[in-house]
Amino acid sequence: MVFKMLLGLAQYFFAYLFLLSICEKMFKKGMRLLTLLSVAVLFLCSHSNAEVSTNNTQSTANLLEPDASRWSGTFGTGYWQGSKQPGPPGSDPNMIPSGSGFIWGGNANIINTTIVISDATTQEGVQVTGYSYKWKVKNANANIFTNQPGIDNFIITIDVYDAQGDIYATYQYDYSHSHNWTEHSGSETFEDSFLPPLYFSKIVVSAQGSDSENWQGWYGPEFKVQDSSLTLTLDTNPCYNNPLYAQECPDYANSSSSSSTSIKTPTEAFTEVKDDIGLKMKSNTTK
Numbered sequence: 419m420v421f422k423m424l425l426g427l428a429q430y431f432f433a434y435l436f437l438l439s440i441c442e443k444m445f446k447k448g449m450r451l452l453t454l455l456s457v458a459v460l461f462l463c464s465h466s467n468a469e470v471s472t473n474n475t476q477s478t479a480n481l482l483e484p485d486a487s488r489w490s491g492t493f494g495t496g497y498w499q500g501s502k503q504p505g506p507p508g509s510d511p512n513m514i515p516s517g518s519g520f521i522w523g524g525n526a527n528i529i530n531t532t533i534v535i536s537d538a539t540t541q542e543g544v545q546v547t548g549y550s551y552k553w554k555v556k557n558a559n560a561n562i563f564t565n566q567p568g569i570d571n572f573i574i575t576i577d578v579y580d581a582q583g584d585i586y587a588t589y590q591y592d593y594s595h596s597h598n599w600t601e602h603s604g605s606e607t608f609e610d611s612f613l614p615p616l617y618f619s620k621i622v623v624s625a626q627g628s629d630s631e632n633w634q635g636w637y638g639p640e641f642k643v644q645d646s647s648l649t650l651t652l653d654t655n656p657c658y659n660n661p662l663y664a665q666e667c668p669d670y671a672n673s674s675s676s677s678s679t680s681i682k683t684p685t686e687a688f689t690e691v692k693d694d695i696g697l698k699m700k701s702n703t704t705k
Contacts, residue, residue, distance in 0.1 A: 474654040477550065480647040481538050482623060483531040486517045489643065491529030493520060498636045511627070512636050518645075519554075522638030526571065526628035531643075533621040538650055545655035546615055548607040551576075553591065554645035556599045559629075559637045568630035569594055572639035576648075577622045578608075586618065593639070605651065612657045612667050623648060 483489060493511040498521050509523025520529060535546075557572055576589040589606055629638035657667035664670070 475547075476652050477649040478538050478652065480649055481533045481621075482643065482646055482648040484644045484646075486513045486519055486643050489513075489520075489529050489531045492527050493529060496636065497521070498640075508632050509629075509634065509636055511638075519640060519642035520625070521636045521640045522570070522572070522627035522629060523636045524629045524632035524634075524638075526626055528624050528626045530622055530624040533623065533648065535615055535618040535620060535650075539615050539652065541615070541652065543655055543658040544615065544652045545612050545657075546608065546618060546650055547611070547653050548605060548651045549576075549621070550603070550605040550647075550649050550651060551591075552601055552603040552645075552647045553593075554599065554601055554642040555593045555597075556640040556642075557593055557596055557627075558598055558640075559596075562637065569596060570627060570630050570638045572625070572627035572641070574641075575624045575626070576606075577624070579619045579622070581617060581619050583619060599640075599642075601645070607651075610666065612655055612664065614655060614658070614668070617668065621648070 491511070493513050495515055496512040497514065498512075508525040510525050511520045511522045511527050511529060513520055553574055555572065555574075557570055559570065571594045572592075573594065574591045576591075577585050578587045578589075580586045587608060591602065593602065625641050627639035627641070629636070631637075656663040657669070661667050661669040661673035667673075
């Protein structure tokens with residue numbers, strides 16, 4: 419009788435040990451699965467956060483040269499005076515003696531100034547998205563307005579150059595119509611995104627006008643550079659810290675090829691960890 423009781427106790431004891439062993443294995447498997455899920459959640463959250471771009475638009479200071487004497491081109495110095503009699507030779511533009519701007523005569527000369535992008539901003543982690551402008555222009559035949567038969571031509575051209583010296587984009591603003599002093603303003607957005615300041619080299623601002631009737635004097639368009647402006651528009655560049663942020667990132671191709679063997683998608687990472695745990699479970703089961 420006692421022997422049977424001892425045998426029963428032994429059976430219960432071994433059954434307890436067996437169940438304890440199973441519970442321990444299940445606990446370890448559960449902990450591994452919990453770890454797997456935690457890693458996957460953290461990976462997905464970090465991946466999601468990496469795709470959130472913070473809008474931090476800002477503008478540089480005015481980059482347009484306000485002193486007309488520092489512009490380039492063929493021009494003299496003086497005001498609008500002159501004869502209303504037509505005929506050659508045409509007159510080159512005059513810089514207003516104070517250096518505030520220019521007034522054109524019969525010659526359609528081009529004057530220009532160059533903005534060096536590296537001098538405009540030294541910020542890292544930003545992209546150049548475009549620019550804003552303001553031109554102070556008058557096209558009124560030296561206050562005679564429409565008394566002469568033709569309308570004087572006046573065009574401002576913006577050439578944006580990349581770091582290789584090629585023209586990236588060109589914009590033109592045509593003010594060949596009669597009007598008194600007016601501030602013409604607006605903005606432009608570049609076609610491409612994620613371009614850092616180093617992508618560009620310079621911006622050339624050119625102005626060309628003429629007195630269509632070629633009067634012997636300066637009765638053409640007037641451009642007051644002192645009251646005009648050009649500012650670059652900057653924004654946070656997500657490609658700066660993550661070249662794989664988007665395929666449009668300048669270094670996307672290089673970063674993608676160099677990291678293709680080391681960077682895994684969330685699905686690939688999840689599958690890899692899952693397979694590893696599965697192998698360990700199988701190994702523990704067969705022991």
